[in-house]
Amino acid sequence: MAAIAAAAGGRCEGDGERLFIGVGPLQTAGPEEVSFLDNRRYLPQLRETRAGAVVMAQGLADQVPEGTVAIVVPAPYLGFARVAALFHPAPAATPGIHPTAVIGPGATVSPEAEIGPYAVIGAGAEIGPGCIIGPHAAIGAGCVLGPRCRIHAHASLSHAILGEGVVLHPGARVGQEGFGFAPTPDGRFETMPQLGRVILGDHVEIGANACVDRGSQGDTVLGAGTRLDNLVQIGHNVRTGRGCIVVGQAGISGSTVLGDYVQVAAQAGLTGHLQIGTQARIGAQAGVMNDVAAKSDVIGSPAMPVREFWRMTARMKRLGEKQGKTE
Amino acid sequence: MAAIAAAAGGRCEGDGERLFIGVGPLQTAGPEEVSFLDNRRYLPQLRETRAGAVVMAQGLADQVPEGTVAIVVPAPYLGFARVAALFHPAPAATPGIHPTAVIGPGATVSPEAEIGPYAVIGAGAEIGPGCIIGPHAAIGAGCVLGPRCRIHAHASLSHAILGEGVVLHPGARVGQEGFGFAPTPDGRFETMPQLGRVILGDHVEIGANACVDRGSQGDTVLGAGTRLDNLVQIGHNVRTGRGCIVVGQAGISGSTVLGDYVQVAAQAGLTGHLQIGTQARIGAQAGVMNDVAAKSDVIGSPAMPVREFWRMTARMKRLGEKQGKTE
Amino acid sequence: MAAIAAAAGGRCEGDGERLFIGVGPLQTAGPEEVSFLDNRRYLPQLRETRAGAVVMAQGLADQVPEGTVAIVVPAPYLGFARVAALFHPAPAATPGIHPTAVIGPGATVSPEAEIGPYAVIGAGAEIGPGCIIGPHAAIGAGCVLGPRCRIHAHASLSHAILGEGVVLHPGARVGQEGFGFAPTPDGRFETMPQLGRVILGDHVEIGANACVDRGSQGDTVLGAGTRLDNLVQIGHNVRTGRGCIVVGQAGISGSTVLGDYVQVAAQAGLTGHLQIGTQARIGAQAGVMNDVAAKSDVIGSPAMPVREFWRMTARMKRLGEKQGKTE
Numbered sequence: 006m007a008a009i010a011a012a013a014g015g016r017c018e019g020d021g022e023r024l025f026i027g028v029g030p031l032q033t034a035g036p037e038e039v040s041f042l043d044n045r046r047y048l049p050q051l052r053e054t055r056a057g058a059v060v061m062a063q064g065l066a067d068q069v070p071e072g073t074v075a076i077v078v079p080a081p082y083l084g085f086a087r088v089a090a091l092f093h094p095a096p097a098a099t100p101g102i103h104p105t106a107v108i109g110p111g112a113t114v115s116p117e118a119e120i121g122p123y124a125v126i127g128a129g130a131e132i133g134p135g136c137i138i139g140p141h142a143a144i145g146a147g148c149v150l151g152p153r154c155r156i157h158a159h160a161s162l163s164h165a166i167l168g169e170g171v172v173l174h175p176g177a178r179v180g181q182e183g184f185g186f187a188p189t190p191d192g193r194f195e196t197m198p199q200l201g202r203v204i205l206g207d208h209v210e211i212g213a214n215a216c217v218d219r220g221s222q223g224d225t226v227l228g229a230g231t232r233l234d235n236l237v238q239i240g241h242n243v244r245t246g247r248g249c250i251v252v253g254q255a256g257i258s259g260s261t262v263l264g265d266y267v268q269v270a271a272q273a274g275l276t277g278h279l280q281i282g283t284q285a286r287i288g289a290q291a292g293v294m295n296d297v298a299a300k301s302d303v304i305g306s307p308a309m310p311v312r313e314f315w316r317m318t319a320r321m322k323r324l325g326e327k328q329g330k331t332e
Numbered sequence: 333m334a335a336i337a338a339a340a341g342g343r344c345e346g347d348g349e350r351l352f353i354g355v356g357p358l359q360t361a362g363p364e365e366v367s368f369l370d371n372r373r374y375l376p377q378l379r380e381t382r383a384g385a386v387v388m389a390q391g392l393a394d395q396v397p398e399g400t401v402a403i404v405v406p407a408p409y410l411g412f413a414r415v416a417a418l419f420h421p422a423p424a425a426t427p428g429i430h431p432t433a434v435i436g437p438g439a440t441v442s443p444e445a446e447i448g449p450y451a452v453i454g455a456g457a458e459i460g461p462g463c464i465i466g467p468h469a470a471i472g473a474g475c476v477l478g479p480r481c482r483i484h485a486h487a488s489l490s491h492a493i494l495g496e497g498v499v500l501h502p503g504a505r506v507g508q509e510g511f512g513f514a515p516t517p518d519g520r521f522e523t524m525p526q527l528g529r530v531i532l533g534d535h536v537e538i539g540a541n542a543c544v545d546r547g548s549q550g551d552t553v554l555g556a557g558t559r560l561d562n563l564v565q566i567g568h569n570v571r572t573g574r575g576c577i578v579v580g581q582a583g584i585s586g587s588t589v590l591g592d593y594v595q596v597a598a599q600a601g602l603t604g605h606l607q608i609g610t611q612a613r614i615g616a617q618a619g620v621m622n623d624v625a626a627k628s629d630v631i632g633s634p635a636m637p638v639r640e641f642w643r644m645t646a647r648m649k650r651l652g653e654k655q656g657k658t659e
Numbered sequence: 660m661a662a663i664a665a666a667a668g669g670r671c672e673g674d675g676e677r678l679f680i681g682v683g684p685l686q687t688a689g690p691e692e693v694s695f696l697d698n699r700r701y702l703p704q705l706r707e708t709r710a711g712a713v714v715m716a717q718g719l720a721d722q723v724p725e726g727t728v729a730i731v732v733p734a735p736y737l738g739f740a741r742v743a744a745l746f747h748p749a750p751a752a753t754p755g756i757h758p759t760a761v762i763g764p765g766a767t768v769s770p771e772a773e774i775g776p777y778a779v780i781g782a783g784a785e786i787g788p789g790c791i792i793g794p795h796a797a798i799g800a801g802c803v804l805g806p807r808c809r810i811h812a813h814a815s816l817s818h819a820i821l822g823e824g825v826v827l828h829p830g831a832r833v834g835q836e837g838f839g840f841a842p843t844p845d846g847r848f849e850t851m852p853q854l855g856r857v858i859l860g861d862h863v864e865i866g867a868n869a870c871v872d873r874g875s876q877g878d879t880v881l882g883a884g885t886r887l888d889n890l891v892q893i894g895h896n897v898r899t900g901r902g903c904i905v906v907g908q909a910g911i912s913g914s915t916v917l918g919d920y921v922q923v924a925a926q927a928g929l930t931g932h933l934q935i936g937t938q939a940r941i942g943a944q945a946g947v948m949n950d951v952a953a954k955s956d957v958i959g960s961p962a963m964p965v966r967e968f969w970r971m972t973a974r975m976k977r978l979g980e981k982q983g984k985t986e
Contacts, residue, residue, distance in 0.1 A: 083514035093525040187737035198747040410841035420852040
C-alpha cells in the first residue's frame with residue numbers, strides 16, 4: 006500500500022497494510038485492485054465502487070465508500086499512470102532474432118534486441134539494445150534505432166534516425182517520400198526528388214497508421230517526447246519542438262514549424278510554411294492558415310482566437326433565432 | 333428469373349423464363365445480366381440500358397426500355413444486393429495453413445480455417461472454423477476469432493475477441509495501445525498503461541487502414557453489425573450499440589458511447605466521454621462536443637440540429653449578399 | 660554548370676565552369692551544391708546562402724550573395740526538380756526475385772523486375788519489366804502491373820490494372836471492397852457484393868496508407884498522372900481525369916467524377932455522385948455537396964465560391980466586433 010501511495014505521489018487515508026494485485030476501472034475493480042477518479046462525471050461510479058483503493062484529488066475523498074482507501078494526490082491521472090505501471094511495466098525485449106527475419110548485409114543488431122517473425126532489416130541499419138521489432142516490420146537501409154525502441158507489427162521505416170525509447174505503433178509509416186512535384190507547362194507533374202531524413206527524438210511515439218514523410222531537402226524532425234495519435238499526417242520538413250501532442254487524424258503540411266509543447270487537437274489541419282509558437286493550442290477541426298503566437302489558443306476554420314470563435318458562434322446562433330421570431 | 337425475383341423480394345413484370353449469368357451497371361449490363369436503379373439521377377441510363385432485367389422501385393417501371401424486365405421491389409438496393417449475392421457469394425475458406433505461416437505455441441487453428449502466406453498467429457490464439465486469414469496478417473497472442481471471420485492482407489489484431497463473421501479489411505489496426513498519457517510537472521508525458529481489450533460483435537466490419545484502440549481499462553466494444561469505413565479512428569473505451577455506421581475518415585474519441593443504429597457520416601469528429609443516443613445521425617464533417625439525443629440529427633462544427641444549421645447557413649449567406657448590395 | 664542550367668530550363672548568370680555534386684536547401688547547401696528559391700518568405704536565407712548556385716525566378720537575381728550563381732528560370736520549382744533529378748534519379752530495379760517471395764501459380768514476373776523479401780504475388784498476376792515490388796507487398800490474384808511500377812513496403816493491391824510507372828507508397832490499399840451494404844427491414848445490413856476493379860493510369864501515385872476501393876459495379880478509375888497524398892480515401896466507382904491532385908486526408912465518396920486537373924486540398928470531403936468540372940479547385944477542409952463547375956474554386960463547409968466564402972467570413976468577424984463594442 007505504501008509503495009502504491011508513493012508511486013502515485015500522494016498520501017493514503019485508510020488501511021496502509023492492504024495488498025493489491027492490479028488496477029481497474031471504478032465499475033469493475035475489486036477489493037484487491039486500485040482505481041482512479043479524474044473526472045467529476047464519474048462521481049456516481051465512485052460512490053458505488055468496490056475498488057480497494059482509488060487515486061484521486063483532494064476535495065473528493067469524502068465521497069469514497071466504506072472499505073475503499075482514498076489515495077489523495079495533486080495529479081490523479083499521473084499518479085494512477087505510475088501505479089498502473091507498477092503492475093504493468095512496459096514489455097521488455099526477449100533477445101533474439103526470429104529465424105524468419107531477414108537481416109540485410111552490414112546491418113548491426115544488438116544481441117539484446119528482439120527481432121520478430123518476418124521482420125526485414127535493411128542493409129547497414131543499426132538496431133540498439135532492448136529494441137523490439139514486431140512481426141512484418143520493415144526497417145529500411147541505413148536506419149539507426151537507439152536503445153529500447155518498439156516498432157510494432159507492419160510499421161515501416163526508411164531514411165530515419167531514432168533516439169531512445171521511440172515507439173511506432175502498428176502500420177505507422179515513417180520516412181517515405183513526401184508529396185512533392187512541379188507542374189510542367191504541358192500539364193504533367195514531375196516528381197521533386199525527396200532527399201531528406203526523418204529524425205525522431207527520444208521517446209517520440211507515432212500512432213497506428215500515422216504517416217511522417219522524409220524531408221524533401223533538410224530533414225523532418227519531431228522533438229523529444231512528441232506524440233502523434235493514429236492516422237496523423239506529417240508532411241516533409243515539418244519540425245516540432247519537445248513534447249508536442251498531435252491528436253487523431255490531424256495533419257500538418259510541409260515545412261511548418263512547431264515550438265515546444267504545442268497541442269494540435271483531433272482532425273485539425275495546418276497549412277505549410279507556418280510558425281506555431283511554444284505552448285500554442287490548436288482546437289479540434291481547426292483550419293490554420295497563419296502563424297500562431299506562443300501560448301495562444303485558436304479554433305475554427307479558418308482558425309481564430311478561441312474566445313473570438315465562441316463569441317462569433319454564439320452571435321450567429323442568436324442572430325438566427327431573432328430573425329426566426331420576426332419571420 | 334423466378335429465383336432472382338424471389339431473392340430480390342419482388343415480382344417481375346415481363347418474361348419469367350430468361351436465364352441470367354451475372355449483374356452489372358445500367359450502362360454496361362447486357363441481356364443476360366441484372367442491373368438496378370436506386371437514384372433518379374440515373375433515369376437516363378435506365379432508358380438506354382441493354383440489361384436483361386432491372387431491380388427497381390414501383391413508380392419507375394414504365395421507364396424500362398423494351399426487352400428489359402422490371403423487377404419491382406420495395407427496397408431496390410437491398411433487393412439488388414441479394415440478387416448480386418446469388419451470383420457472387422462471399423468467398424469460402426480453402427482450409428489449410430500455408431507453409432510460410434507462423435503459428436505460435438498453444439494457438440489453435442480450426443482445420444476448416446484458411447491461413448495465408450506469411451500470416452503470424454500469436455501464442456494461444458484461437459482461429460474458428462471457416463476463417464480466412466490473409467497474407468501477412470498478424471493475429472496477436474491470445475486473440476479469439478469466431479467462425480467465418482475474414483482478416484485481409486496486412487491487418488493486425490491484438491488483445492481482441494471477435495464474434496462470428498467479423499471482417500477486417502487490409503491494413504486495419506485493431507487492439508493496439510490507445511493515446512493515453514499523463515503530463516508530468518517537468519513537462520514530460522508518462523504513458524498510461526493500456527490494459528483493456530477490443531470486443532467486436534458478430535458481423536462487425538472494419539475498413540481498410542481504420543484503427544480501433546484497445547481499452548485503457550475496461551474494453552473497447554463495437555456492437556453486432558457495426559461497420560466502419562476506411563481510415564476511421566476509434567479511441568480507447570468507445571462503445572457502440574448494434575448496427576452503427578461510421579463513414580470514411582470519421583473519428584470517435586475515447587470513452588464516447590453510441591446507442592444502436594447511430595450513423596456517423598464522413599470526416600465527422602466526436603470528442604470523448606459523450607453519450608450519443610440510439611438512431612442519432614451525425615452529419616459529414618460535424619464536430620460533436622456534447623451529448624446527442626436519440627433519433628436527432630446534428631451537423632456543423634460545433635454541431636447543432638440539422639434544421640438550425642441550414643437556417644443559419646442560409647441567413648449567413650443572405651446577410652452577406654444584402655450587405656454586398658449596400659456597399 | 661551548363662548541363663544544370665539546361666536541365667533547369669534557364670540561363671545562368673555567373674561562372675559557367677563550376678562543378679556540382681548535389682543539391683541542398685539554402686541554409687545548408689555548400690559551394691558545390693545547387694539550391695533554389697521559390698517563396699519570397701525565404702529571401703533572408705537567400706542573402707545568407709553559401710550555395711554554389713540557386714535556381715530562381717527573374718526578379719530576384721540581384722539578391723544573390725557574391726560567389727553564388729543565379730540560374731534564372733521561368734518556373735523555379737520545376738527547374739530545381741529537374742536539376743535534383745540529375746543528381747538523384749529515381750531508383751532502378753535490381754532484377755531478381757528474393758528467395759522468400761511467394762509467386763502464385765500462373766503469375767508472370769518480368770525477368771527485369773525486382774521482387775523484395777516476403778512479397779506475395781497472387782495467382783495469374785503480371786508484373787512488368789522494371790517494376791520494384793517492396794518487402795511484404797501483397798499483389799492480389801490477376802492484377803496487372805505495367806512497366807516500371809514501384810510498389811513500396813506493405814502496400815496491398817487486388818482487382819487492379821496499373822499502367823506504366825505507377826507508384827504505391829508504403830501501406831497504400833488499392834482494390835479492397837468498398838463500403839456498400841443495404842439495410843434490411845429488421846435493422847441489419849447486407850453486404851452489396853463489390854465486383855469492379857481499380858484502373859490506375861500511367862504515372863498515378865498513391866500516398867502512404869491511402870485507400871482506393873474497387874468499383875462496386877463498373878470500375879474505380881484514376882486518370883494518368885493523378886496523385887494522391889497520404890491517408891486519402893477514394894470510394895468505389897470514383898473516376899478522375901488526367902493529372903488530378905488530392906492532398907493529405909481528403910476524401911472522395913463513391914461515384915463522384917472529377918474532370919482533368921482537378922485539385923482537392925487537404926482534409927476536404929466530397930459526397931458521392933457529384934460532377935466536378937475540369938480544373939476546379941476544392942479548398943482545404945471544404946465540404947462539397949453539390950456539383951462544381953469547371954475552373955471554379957470553392958471552399959467552406961458547405962462549400963461555396965471562394966470569393967463568397969472570404970466575404971462572408973470577413974463580415975461575420977466584423978459583425979462580431981461591432982456588436983462587441985455596443986455591449
